[in-house]
Amino acid sequence: MRIGLLGTGPWARRVHAPVLAAHPGVELTGIWGRRAPAAAELAQAHGTRAYATPDELFAACDAVSFAVPPSVQAPLAVRAAQTGRHLLLDKPVATTVSEARAVAGAAERAGVASVVFFTARFGEREGAWIADQAAAGGWFTAHADWLASVFAEDSDSPYAASPWRREKGALWDVGPHVLSVLLPVLGDAESVTAARGPADTVLLTLRHRGGAASSATLSLTAPRAAFGVEVTLRGTTGTTTLPRREAGPEPAFHRAVDALIAAARTGRPHPCDLGFGVRVTEILAQAERALGGADDQ
The missing domain is CATH 3.40.50.720 (NAD(P)-binding Rossmann-like Domain)
Known part of the structure; x- marks a missing residue:
């Protein structure tokens, strides 16, 4: 190609x-x-x-x-x-x-x-885990921490000079990653709420079509000592956590x-595909409206 x-x-x-x-x-x-x-x-x-x-x-x-x-x-x-x-x-x-x-x-x-x-979704270990948890079902709740230090005071990130990330913040940069994990496992989001944390941090709460609830903390301004990614599911089969990526992107x-x-x-x-990509944008736009941001339909 x-x-x-x-x-x-x-x-x-x-x-x-x-x-x-x-x-x-x-x-x-x-x-x-x-x-x-x-x-x-x-x-x-x-x-x-x-x-x-x-x-x-x-x-x-x-x-x-x-x-x-x-x-x-x-x-x-x-x-x-x-x-x-x-x-x-x-x-x-x-x-x-x-x-x-x-x-x-x-x-x-x-x-x-x-x-x-x-x-x-395209990581070898993460993608297999997402597929396995979607097939298992029975999930009651989930929580995700997706914390980056792009705009932390001691950041050396190459993306710190990114105007769109500074304007739109964690909701739009790391929010899509969280949704790409949660939606295939728990189902589409029926309701979305959001609240602001420190700096660009956003606290996101979702109720999913299957009845499960999930929450996420998103940030591009976490201190470097606190950055990291964790996603935990809890349900009828117990508790499981998204495996850590072993290689780069x-x-x-x-x-x-x-x-x-x-x-x-x-x-x-x-x-x-684009159908899923559009749905992610719709959910993030709903969260942005909850934060008092833009209201684009």
Whole structure:
């Protein structure tokens, strides 16, 4: 599959470009970025070429991989779908419901495959655990702590310079990860409440379709000594905890690429397609309204 990459930031440099360049089932056709020199440098590093415009890149590929902020991703994904390109999107698909639904509508009309990359869902150990717990059922409650130190005072994160993360905070950056774990196990969210904690921290509470309740603490400003990820389920079979990731995000992204290739080849939607991505945006938008934020439908 000929895949073009949109984006030149830390996530594109660390994950997207090297994985796409090394994947045996992929030809990394080229790279476009909002900063032309950065696109040229990244393309040279991975033996491909930089494109002057997104549309020129679309014309040279079968699918597009997105490593750009969600407000940039959504309109470009609509354009890519309209040209018949399959979509490998990052989370969240968009930070407004209308934009997310526009991407999904464009993909449906064009008949293209889509996969939204959630690192936990595509992690080998985490993905197997999620599938096992969904099959087991009988869950009463769950709690997640998804705490990052991107904006902590002593942070050395490469994402600390990310304007969209600073604007939208933990709800939109790590909230999608939490939902990607909880929803397949406990079912869709029937009700959502949210409250603010320190700095950008959000306390999220969900009631799920099957009757279970879950809560989550989300933050990008946790002290470095306190950062980490824990998800615990409690139910009729006892207590179980999401296994820790043993490797970086690169192997998970490789599996997401595999999933897009399979969906494009077979025509069978992947569980993490745009339908799921839109639902995640809808739930986060509902939480944002509960916090007194934007009210986009």
